[in-house]
Amino acid sequence: MQVPRSILMALLPALILAGTAADAAPPGAASAADMRDIPAEAVDRAGLLPVDVAMLTNPGFRWQHLQTEHFIVHYERKTFATRVARMGEDFYKAISEDLPDMQDRLGAQRSHIFIFRTPRDWQTVLANNPGAGPWAVSFVRGQTMYLQESGAGQADKMGLLAHEMTHLVFNRFLTVRLPLWLNEGLAEYYGEFAYRRSKGLTHRERKVFTPLRQRMPLEVLLTATAYPVEPAAVDLFYATAKQMVGFLVWKLPRDKWNIYFNRILAGDPPLAALLETYEWEDINAAEKAFHQFNR
Ligand SMILES: [Zn+2]
Structure with a gap:
């Protein structure tokens, strides 16, 4: 679930390539209309672990809450939060279309994404989550993603987000624990291809593989x-x-x-x-x- 920094290097060339390709469509066009800020008391906490609720109510953060059909993004800076929320819905669409036999077992329950702005904030996360290695730069646990906004370059950041977003979406559909290689292989695979699709780009399997x-x-x-x-x-x-x-x-x-x-x-x-x-x-x-x- 946790991506060491080093593996992102593998994603970089592909993402940079994707950024220059043609035939872009408006990403997230369908889901943007359903996106809205909600007050803290309207946040549905079903599916959150106690450690997630503690983060949600931590007075050290001034969380705002952006809700879409399948996600709630807890954020302090809206520009990036909006991109994350759009990507979530784009990935949901791409992955569920690609695996039509899968059932979303969460139904109306939303997945959560916390976005941390500064390295200091991230240290708070690691201190409260001893299970995450000190090298973790973001992670998904159950129905919640902990995402670091700062620190990485743009392509780096989006590649990491794409990988973690795949875990978050797959976790809505899975009833069994996937073998480790398959869990990470799928996150790498869809992290790349769902990202391209969300950008309206064509697949380039031949170039990737x-x-x-x-x-x-x-x-x-x-x-x-x-x-x-x-x-x-x-x-x-x-x-x-x-x-x-x-x-x-x-x-x-x-x-x-x-x-x-x-x-x-x-x-x-x-x-x-x-x-x-x-x-x-x-x-x-x-x-x-x-x-x-x-x-
Ligand atoms: Zn992973």
Whole structure:
């Protein structure tokens, strides 16, 4: 859930590219009309954890609340909050259209996004959330995103937001815990493509999924239950996870992906479901096919 700073570098070239492409449509046009500021007493706290409520009522922050159909953004500076709220609805649309079999299990309940303006504010967040590593620059927990506004460059910031927004949207639909690699691979994949779509840009899978020569062995990736410790291994983990999701979603037949993802949602054992759906005898056969994709 938490993105170390280093992995953002992988997203940068793509986002910069996206910024220069043509055929832009007005992003968030449909959802903007539903966006409005609401008073603190109107904020629905269902789905918030006690630690989230403590942040919401922390007298050190002068929260204002921007509400859309699926999100409430708690903010102190409106310009960025508006962009975040629009992106949330754009991502919701892109992801739910792409995975039509998924059901939003939260219904009318909204996801929450807290935006922190200064590094000092962020230190308050980390102090109150010992579970987040000191290197965390933003994170999603359950139905709430903690987002740092300052510190990163523009492309950096939007890439990070896109990744976390994907987690936040997926968490509305998931009833099971995804395997770590799939959770992060999907956040990387949709973080990039939903962002492009929200900007009215065409997909460029061919450019994104060029051969990835340096990879984590699939055996390690697919069975990981914790993030790697070494920063270089963390980069490799995210890059390989994204590439594997690209391989499954984009390169291999889409109907197989749909079958596989539905089996995951149904709670089937992830690795067995993967090998069976794609008719790979074992993990080595999967590695061999993945290697072909990366030649
Ligand atoms: Zn993540």
